[in-house]
Amino acid sequence: xxTIDLTNSQRAILSALINDYQGTDAPxxxxxxxxxxxxxxxxxxxxxxxxxxxKLVESVSGPHGGYEPTDVAYEVLDRNPVEDPETAVxxxxxxxxxxxxxxxxxxxxxHPDVCRVxxxxxxxxxxxxxxxxxxxxxxxxVDLLLAGEVEAVEPSRNRILLDVARLETVDRDDx
Numbered sequence: 001x002x003t004i005d006l007t008n009s010q011r012a013i014l015s016a017l018i019n020d021y022q023g024t025d026a027p028x029x030x031x032x033x034x035x036x037x038x039x040x041x042x043x044x045x046x047x048x049x050x051x052x053x054x055k056l057v058e059s060v061s062g063p064h065g066g067y068e069p070t071d072v073a074y075e076v077l078d079r080n081p082v083e084d085p086e087t088a089v090x091x092x093x094x095x096x097x098x099x100x101x102x103x104x105x106x107x108x109x110x111h112p113d114v115c116r117v118x119x120x121x122x123x124x125x126x127x128x129x130x131x132x133x134x135x136x137x138x139x140x141x142v143d144l145l146l147a148g149e150v151e152a153v154e155p156s157r158n159r160i161l162l163d164v165a166r167l168e169t170v171d172r173d174d175x
Contacts, residue, residue: 004054004076012037012156013047014056014077018069019124019158022081027066036124037155077157079122091135092128099123101136104146107161115164117146120157128153128160135166143170 006014016036020028030044037044048067051057056073060066074081079102090099100122107116119136128134128150135147147166154160 004056004072006076008156009039009043010047010051011077013039013044014051014069014073015156015158016124017057017067018073018077018079019122021069022122027060027064027068029066032066036126079120090137092132093134097127102158104136104144115167116151117148117162117164118159119146119162120159123158124155125153125158125160126155134160134162144168145170 013033016033017028020032020036030041030048033039034041034044048057048059051073052059054072056070056076057067058070060068071081090097090101102120102122103118105118105120107118108114130150130153132150133148134150135145137145145166145168146162146164148162148164150160151163152161
């Protein structure tokens with residue numbers, strides 16, 4: 001993986017670009033990225049020239065133009081392009097949300113009362129706040145249920161740290 005040091009602002013811009021691009025597979029305008037990270041479009045455009053020089057983004061001109069991430073951008077953010085992601089059932093404060101979970105990493109499981117996981121999503125996590133109660137259900141390929149409280153939100157990395165209150169596998173009948 002390339003070692004490119006990005007500022008927090010560059011990382012947030014690149015992450016917002018990839019989030020939107022994966023959902024649309026079309027160039028993403030600076031104003032869309034700016035709205036996602038609460039910045040001015042000119043700030044995003046200024047950073048895009050730096051990211052372009054680093055070979056992390058490509059500019060697409062025209063009426064439907066914008067920016068596209070390169071393969072290197074995915075590598076730098078330690079993400080993989082997903083062509084047909086499977087959506088996990090996620091409930092946030094009892095409201096169902098469709099989200100694509102990229103990875104779930106157990107940060108510690110040494111004590112039965114202290115279990116935390118770092119969950120990375122393919123979408124922005126700006127809708128999450130510390131203290132939110134969430135539950136992530138099973139998918140057709142993963143039989144795991146996680147429930148707990150958001151302990152930290154890392155928007156530039158699309159990750160949350162979850163203090164796990166409940167963790168269980170789901171039994172499925174063999175057919």
